[in-house]
Amino acid sequence: MRSRVDSIRSFRVMDVLERALAREAAGHSVIHLEIGEPDFATPDEVIAAGISALRADHTRYVQALGIPALREAIAASYAPADLDPERVAVAPGSSGALQLVMGLLLREGDEVLLADPGYPCNANFVRLYGGVPRLLPSGPDSGYQLTAQRVADAWGPKTRVVMVATPANPTGALIAPEELEAIADTVAARGGYLIVDEIYQGLVYDRAPLSMLASRDEVFVVNSFSKYHGMTGWRIGWLVMPHQYREAITRLAQNLFISTSTPAQFAALRALGPDLRVEFERRRKVFHQRRDFLVPALRGLGFGVPLLPAGAFYVYADVSGLGYTGEQLAHELLEEADVAITPGADFGSYRAAEHVRFSYAASLEALSEAVARMGRFFAGPAH
Amino acid sequence: MRSRVDSIRSFRVMDVLERALAREAAGHSVIHLEIGEPDFATPDEVIAAGISALRADHTRYVQALGIPALREAIAASYAPADLDPERVAVAPGSSGALQLVMGLLLREGDEVLLADPGYPCNANFVRLYGGVPRLLPSGPDSGYQLTAQRVADAWGPKTRVVMVATPANPTGALIAPEELEAIADTVAARGGYLIVDEIYQGLVYDRAPLSMLASRDEVFVVNSFSKYHGMTGWRIGWLVMPHQYREAITRLAQNLFISTSTPAQFAALRALGPDLRVEFERRRKVFHQRRDFLVPALRGLGFGVPLLPAGAFYVYADVSGLGYTGEQLAHELLEEADVAITPGADFGSYRAAEHVRFSYAASLEALSEAVARMGRFFAGPAH
Numbered sequence: 001m002r003s004r005v006d007s008i009r010s011f012r013v014m015d016v017l018e019r020a021l022a023r024e025a026a027g028h029s030v031i032h033l034e035i036g037e038p039d040f041a042t043p044d045e046v047i048a049a050g051i052s053a054l055r056a057d058h059t060r061y062v063q064a065l066g067i068p069a070l071r072e073a074i075a076a077s078y079a080p081a082d083l084d085p086e087r088v089a090v091a092p093g094s095s096g097a098l099q100l101v102m103g104l105l106l107r108e109g110d111e112v113l114l115a116d117p118g119y120p121c122n123a124n125f126v127r128l129y130g131g132v133p134r135l136l137p138s139g140p141d142s143g144y145q146l147t148a149q150r151v152a153d154a155w156g157p158k159t160r161v162v163m164v165a166t167p168a169n170p171t172g173a174l175i176a177p178e179e180l181e182a183i184a185d186t187v188a189a190r191g192g193y194l195i196v197d198e199i200y201q202g203l204v205y206d207r208a209p210l211s212m213l214a215s216r217d218e219v220f221v222v223n224s225f226s227k228y229h230g231m232t233g234w235r236i237g238w239l240v241m242p243h244q245y246r247e248a249i250t251r252l253a254q255n256l257f258i259s260t261s262t263p264a265q266f267a268a269l270r271a272l273g274p275d276l277r278v279e280f281e282r283r284r285k286v287f288h289q290r291r292d293f294l295v296p297a298l299r300g301l302g303f304g305v306p307l308l309p310a311g312a313f314y315v316y317a318d319v320s321g322l323g324y325t326g327e328q329l330a331h332e333l334l335e336e337a338d339v340a341i342t343p344g345a346d347f348g349s350y351r352a353a354e355h356v357r358f359s360y361a362a363s364l365e366a367l368s369e370a371v372a373r374m375g376r377f378f379a380g381p382a383h
Numbered sequence: 384m385r386s387r388v389d390s391i392r393s394f395r396v397m398d399v400l401e402r403a404l405a406r407e408a409a410g411h412s413v414i415h416l417e418i419g420e421p422d423f424a425t426p427d428e429v430i431a432a433g434i435s436a437l438r439a440d441h442t443r444y445v446q447a448l449g450i451p452a453l454r455e456a457i458a459a460s461y462a463p464a465d466l467d468p469e470r471v472a473v474a475p476g477s478s479g480a481l482q483l484v485m486g487l488l489l490r491e492g493d494e495v496l497l498a499d500p501g502y503p504c505n506a507n508f509v510r511l512y513g514g515v516p517r518l519l520p521s522g523p524d525s526g527y528q529l530t531a532q533r534v535a536d537a538w539g540p541k542t543r544v545v546m547v548a549t550p551a552n553p554t555g556a557l558i559a560p561e562e563l564e565a566i567a568d569t570v571a572a573r574g575g576y577l578i579v580d581e582i583y584q585g586l587v588y589d590r591a592p593l594s595m596l597a598s599r600d601e602v603f604v605v606n607s608f609s610k611y612h613g614m615t616g617w618r619i620g621w622l623v624m625p626h627q628y629r630e631a632i633t634r635l636a637q638n639l640f641i642s643t644s645t646p647a648q649f650a651a652l653r654a655l656g657p658d659l660r661v662e663f664e665r666r667r668k669v670f671h672q673r674r675d676f677l678v679p680a681l682r683g684l685g686f687g688v689p690l691l692p693a694g695a696f697y698v699y700a701d702v703s704g705l706g707y708t709g710e711q712l713a714h715e716l717l718e719e720a721d722v723a724i725t726p727g728a729d730f731g732s733y734r735a736a737e738h739v740r741f742s743y744a745a746s747l748e749a750l751s752e753a754v755a756r757m758g759r760f761f762a763g764p765a766h
Contacts, residue, residue: 003487003488003489003490004486004489004490004512004513005486005487005631005634005635008634008635008638009634010630010633010634010637011637014637037443037444041440041442042440042442047437047438047440047442050437050646051434051437051438054430054433054434054437055430055434057424057425057430058616059424059425059430059613059614059615059616059617060420060615060616061420061615061616062616092475092618092640092644093640093641095638095639095640095641099639103387103388103511104386104388105386106386106387107386107387108491108513120638121637121638121641124638125638128486128512128635128638128639129387129511130387130491130513230442231442232442232443232444232641233441233442233443233444233445233642233644233645233646234442234644234645234646235475235618235640235641235642235643235644247393248388248389250393251388251391251392251393252388252391252511254393254394254397254504255391255478255503255504255507255508255511256478256482256511257475257476257478257618258476258478258504258615258618259616259618260618261475261616261617261618261644261647262616262617263433263616263617263646264644
């Protein structure tokens with residue numbers, strides 16, 4: 001029998017990153033479009049709140065599910081939904097929130113339905129907690145997402161959990177609210193559990209952000225301060241759970257984490273201050289502009305982007321029309337054009353070799369230069 | 384089949400803490416001897432380093448195993464042992480380090496030998512990762528610890544891992560270096576793995592601190608900045624692993640954590656500055672004084688403390704001579720004397736009901752007042 005870690009692959013993007021750093025050390029100016037991290041820094045006000053917390057010696061263990069003020073502020077952020085703060089568990093990043101929910105729900109051999117392509121850690125968390133990820137091929141025909149019909153068709157005797165992400169990484173795809181409701185109904189009718197990853201929930205460009213919690217209590221929602229609030233390295237996120245799991249999740253959090261970084265909790269509390277909304281919305285609009293620049297530019301270069309990504313800061317692009325595999329192209333673009341991107345293989349198996357992911361967590365200027373470099377690359381003698 | 388979380392109990396000390404807070408809210412002055420957290424704050428220099436890190440915008444994701452400077456400083460802290468920084472994995476607390484090593488080693492059904500009494504999360508991590516903790520009753524006759532002979536006797540076909548803690552929580556007991564070597568030999572001869580929890584390694588009172596890494600490379604060592612360096616709420620610790628697991632541990636860390644709190648890493652780096660050793664040693668001496676006050680005082684009150692605890696900041700005391708169970712006594716001492724302690728039941732099953740744990744993470748003055756209150760309690764009309 002294999003250890004769980006044997007089923008977990010390393011991320012190809014790490015090789016890209018390593019080679020990119022080596023090229024930079026050799027004097028090249030690399031444009032980084034491989035990174036899953038906003039290029040915006042933590043806002044000054046949030047930094048200042050972190051500093052104040054340190055000065056006030058907020059450096060001790062706190063409650064396993066988070067300081068009450070932060071749980072209350074997170075709950076209030078779902079208004080007009082009336083969310084009980086007791087349903088909020090602060091955790092070390094959405095990574096920690098995922099550990100809580102997987103540790104709660106999974107028994108050895110339980111099957112979890114997920115879309116392929118998807119964020120690779122999700123399937124790995126399932127494996128680490130003894131579950132079996134079942135990755136359902138999801139292309140443009142279903143908006144790169146699961147549908148209620150496909151969940152119903154795939155449901156088997158071992159299926160216990162369905163996990164969706166909206167917006168999703170790497171596709172930026174949303175699930176339409178009515179489809180998500182239908183998925184929730186399908187799962188509930190079979191006695192299963194639905195986990196909704198809303199990490200990129202604040203970063204949507206064609207409609208107002210909408211949480212599953214606006215309409216449903218009986219779901220698990222994972223979120224984070226990393227992406228929308230620009231707090232990746234602080235490692236702070238949260239889980240919203242149905243009320244009846246509070247005690248079990250408390251036990252898990254006590255054991256897994258003791259508690260979440262105390263200074264980070266005070267900083268995150270500041271990040272939810274209504275006055276900072278202006279800055280975060282400004283950033284969202286910048287991402288929106290970048291998307292509206294990058295997607296047509298990529299299409300113009302011959303990449304296949306059948307659906308406009310509705311959220312997050314990624315474009316999942318089909319390279320099959322360009323005569324490359326995703327890994328080849330990622331390799332050659334870095335070596336010949338100093339543009340770093342992520343091979344699709346990091347996000348699953350379904351047509352993954354034919355895709356790459358572009359992150360637009362880079363300035364319009366950098367994106368524009370990357371497009372120019374790629375234009376020269378494709379026009380070059382080898383092509 | 385039950386979910387893993389069903390096998391994890393909540394900590395009784397949480398009830399103690401809750402009732403203690405309620406009494407304080409009602410105007411009582413409670414002496415807290417139930418807490419597993421040093422009463423010393425993070426040193427000012429370390430706070431300042433955290434503030435500088437925030438000002439410098441060190442708030443992004445960093446390397447999965449930690450920033451190189453911190454890994455190097457941790458490796459150097461084992462001098463004169465020549466430890467390769469590549470063997471160090473920074474993690475979110477020793478909790479995170481334990482997740483890494485359990486995720487690496489355990490296959491479903493693997494048995495892990497542990498001493499009872501012990502830190503309850505250790506057994507719970509085993510359960511969460513699909514293993515089966517086998518708790519070996521460990522009383523004063525074996526210094527509250529496993530011995531090589533007992534490991535050999537208990538070894539079965541499913542045994543894969545042995546985990547020891549030295550000094551241990553709740554007993555403060557060390558394992559003698561030659562016994563620990565013998566345990567390592569016993570484990571190695573059977574093709575198993577040894578995990579040594581050295582979280583309290585810096586806090587020993589009757590000899591110099593000694594790491595297992597001084598003599599062995601083929602062990603997993605868990606440590607933390609929480610206790611010796613006074614950084615509990617920052618959530619930062621580390622794992623030292625044999626060289627060949629570096630790649631697998633990297634994959635696990637990428638998936639479980641992405642990375643560990645960036646500002647906490649810069650602060651921890653400062654905590655390892657040689658100039659701060661003076662302050663940490665001063666604190667160690669204060670703990671030493673408290674131990675030397677508390678243990679005889681408890682014995683004088685009728686508690687059984689057969690062995691002088693050699694490290695950490697706990698006294699595991701036998702209450703059977705006092706006519707109480709540990710839970711009864713913890714309850715009554717809080718309600719009648721406003722002294723909060725932890726029932727032994729939090730630390731295992733073996734004679735746990737007959738024990739309580741005192742933490743001396745409280746001033747000599749507070750300890751002295753607690754002893755006086757307990758003296759009045761035991762002399763009172765009900766007794």
